[in-house]
Amino acid sequence: MFQRILIANRGEIALRVIRACKEMGIESVAVYSEADRGAPYLDLADQKICIGPATASESYLKIPRLISAAEAADVQAIHPGYGFLSENAHFAEVCRDCKIEFIGPPPEAMQRLGNKNEARKLAKQAGVPVVPGSEGLIESDEDALRLAKEMDFPVLIKAAAGGGGRGMRVARDEASLLSGLVSARQEAESAFKDGSLYLEKYIEQPRHVEVQLLGDREGHIVHLWERDCSLQRRHQKLVEESPAPNLPDKVRKAMCDAAVRLAKTAGYYSAGTCEFLVDKNHKFYFIEVNARIQVEHPVTELVTGIDLIKAQIRIAAGEKLPFAQRDIVHRGCAIECRINAENPAINFRPSPGLITRWQPPGGPGVRLDSHAVAGYRVPPNYDSLVAKLLVYQPTRTEALACMRRALDEFVVEGIHTTIPIHRDIMRLAAFRDGLVDTTFIERTWQKKS
């Protein structure tokens, strides 16, 4: 086992890794930017090293400084957390070159899965359903019409060079397809100087369900069941839970098995997540693999009793998985609410600043992962997550009640947070009944405010 690990991250995930290290008897080395200087969680690490100014590109994203700190602190491994360099295959390679273990998947698998086309190919190879699409650029309107009929309307027109929704159109019939191709091409031309387009099946009001994976370096891969993260706002997850409500058991199992097949095909190890869209008929389609630990990993920890961070560390140290698939039992229901320093009243504007009061909830069934304390100043430089509030109860009904109770107890002053909207969400009939899809908030919520 490693004697010392450097954590190339900040905030709650840095604290999460520090806690795992402490419990495993491993020394932890925290790095920090000047914006995080004095943050209380840093004092829980065995050592802390300032690596740069507030700007992430000069600190948490600056590979030479991280490696330099790792070498100076004489660590055997680096935990990248999530975000920042966690899915950067080059960083994983540099670690390998420097004989420092990267606590994550092998760079080869990261690279393959990081490329959307490559990942899609791998999925098909593994027999995992993907969103039907044109498998290449559209050559003519006739080509597009034929494809659209094949995959059934509605379809999505996408710019090959696209991003941020530009050059994207939903077509519900032949006429809207033809007009959509024209306008999407124009938009893509002017935005990216590349008018090439492709087609994809448009999944209406899809649910986002993902499967947690864990694999060791000997090719043993297991799933730790699914998480439903359909409640999002502008593609930012707000609430995650497990099990996915109203998901037929057969679909659930097929999805989990598919995720394992894909990971095996990709030569994956460590923790990872396979994301799917699920349509109204419970058909699921592979979207992507997140080759890292995820924000919402504690949901899975609660329902399986398996510590994912410790598992990641053990796998990186060369240990085999200590369990087989049949040993991983899913029990009860876990829900996570992301508490961000944002003002929901002003379009979720970030609300950094001094936390003057921080009174977290407690009692049965409550887990709180947070680096915040009273007197902590949330810096304006990074993402706004200040806490992950989780509950664990035997049933979903009880979990909802427990979450409502916990949210009502949570008092934060000095900054605005998303606590009030979570209080509303937990009282929504649609959420209670498990009828939420990824467009729910946009469709129903924004109108209210």
Add this chain to the structure above:
Amino acid sequence: MFQRILIANRGEIALRVIRACKEMGIESVAVYSEADRGAPYLDLADQKICIGPATASESYLKIPRLISAAEAADVQAIHPGYGFLSENAHFAEVCRDCKIEFIGPPPEAMQRLGNKNEARKLAKQAGVPVVPGSEGLIESDEDALRLAKEMDFPVLIKAAAGGGGRGMRVARDEASLLSGLVSARQEAESAFKDGSLYLEKYIEQPRHVEVQLLGDREGHIVHLWERDCSLQRRHQKLVEESPAPNLPDKVRKAMCDAAVRLAKTAGYYSAGTCEFLVDKNHKFYFIEVNARIQVEHPVTELVTGIDLIKAQIRIAAGEKLPFAQRDIVHRGCAIECRINAENPAINFRPSPGLITRWQPPGGPGVRLDSHAVAGYRVPPNYDSLVAKLLVYQPTRTEALACMRRALDEFVVEGIHTTIPIHRDIMRLAAFRDGLVDTTFIERTWQKKS
């Protein structure tokens, strides 16, 4: 189900019941003395009523005032918590007379089990081993010698009217028995004006193991396994855990079955605890039944996944137990540390006052039950418990590591607490190896300071 419940208690257990009520959709009515006026947990109740001055006998122990408040608030039930009136059969009877449900066992069972001799008789009747004793007063020295030989030295000489250790002697042979009888009789005469003595088998370095019981009004009684509470200081529990370390499975099962037999014999329902002493040879002896919820009940909640407060409320409302014995599976290991407002450096002197900083631990496996927040003033009038810190992990080794980590994170300023001694305890080889008995702290600890 009840619409409204009055909580005839204060502090963390009042908050614990408020939380259960909130999650069950039941309104809670908190009562408070003037010493607790303004305590933040009171604001979590739906209603709060001042019932008297700080003195417990004029507030939390004052039955007419509690009933008057209950009637004014129009509650259907009263939860007595632990301590105060929780084991007062008279109070339970008054509640019954006033047509208010007492959330606890029936007064008849409380009365029977509240009397030591009666409880001992019931235990024998149920085939539950009790500490061997003289079954009455000693009539002569010859009588005492004969009895001592029967039950084997060492024996304990006890004053019939005794208490607080006065008139108590350990005799390890005939000579010390005869001299002990003389001095004990003298001491008892002068202390209680009653020199009558009885004998009991002296259990050396016993462990304290207790069994959690739950029964409904139809006579279904189950156990929720055991808790080991051997780590005590002057008969005050400091640490509780489940499962009991190093307890042979056969003994554990026999003890749990014995507890269920006794509860059935006593006509018991609601939550209760059967306490045993366990000697070095793993023989167990019944001591007493605690006819109420206990401080350490969350330990059992963590390892069984059953919410004991909610179960108590459901039972009082007439619901049947929703599970059979075989459904109650014990999983993992839970440990609780009692955080008291005491100064361990000055002989555990109470340390009430204003909490200027309160930074509780969080993250995986941690549960904190506490009514304290930053800015809360711990009143000097009641017991000094300010928090129960619990951890839950798959194994005891992991639970110990998690507890050490959590204790290290816990920052409290303004008052002294027992956190530092728990940090020491969790690093003791004897505790780690499960070799602690009820005399451990007195034998090893006090010498250090």
Add this chain to the structure above:
Amino acid sequence: MADDARKYPGPFDVRTVEQLVLLMSEYELSEIDLRDGEQRIALRRGGFSPAASAPAPVEMARPASLPTPKASAEPPPPSQPSRQLTEIKSPTVGTFYAQEKPGSPPYVAVGARVAPTTIVCQIEAMKIFNEIQAECNGTIVEVCVQNKEFVEYGTVLFRVDPNT
């Protein structure tokens, strides 16, 4: 302010003081002096002997005329106590009865003179009626609760002007 809309704090609001102390500590302030009419919060930090082991050098100055701190005042008293008046508070929990029995005149009304042993009302708890004595001299100037109203321990029942 984010989650918990709170009323304008007074000087005895420990949390306000705490927040101020946090600010002082963080920004190396040596003194804070806030006044609002008759209310004042004055805090001084540092400049004390190192031996001083008191909880924190929080100097709370306040005009002597203000009511005693007893934690910030909560439910009872429901209305603003007048400085010169004596309050007759409920010594128990129960239902307030202004008269001896239905139809009787009230024990006392505004304008009535009371002596320490004057019975001013009854409070019923568990079917037992407790006669409450004034325990002071003066004239009733206010009856603060309605007949048959539930009163808590410490609820102000009457206000008495002792100077008449």
Add this chain to the structure above:
Amino acid sequence: MADDARKYPGPFDVRTVEQLVLLMSEYELSEIDLRDGEQRIALRRGGFSPAASAPAPVEMARPASLPTPKASAEPPPPSQPSRQLTEIKSPTVGTFYAQEKPGSPPYVAVGARVAPTTIVCQIEAMKIFNEIQAECNGTIVEVCVQNKEFVEYGTVLFRVDPNT
């Protein structure tokens, strides 16, 4: 006190105080005294012995390793900076080399005069040696780190007297 002018803050409004304190801290103010009729906000900063700058005189001693928010200044700067001197800080993370190669004389020593482009040391990270320039004028009065010592971002490497 809760008059209709809701937006206008009162003296006990911690946010207002906080904003004032931030201003004081940012612009090195030592005193603020605001009055409006009966209302007053008076703040004073600094002016007590530097020894008293520790977190706050709380009753409970606890291990220094425990977290406390903003526990005064942190690792770098390791020693007390003098006000008149200019500091040359490490712009990166790595190993400090005082000379160009083993055996060479140090780039600079105490007493050396530096100009902004004067190379004062090298910092090695991942086998790459970065030459560090003084970026100021003056005379080296202190070399703050040992040769081959690991330096963090912001570690003070040299102190320079700009007035010589």
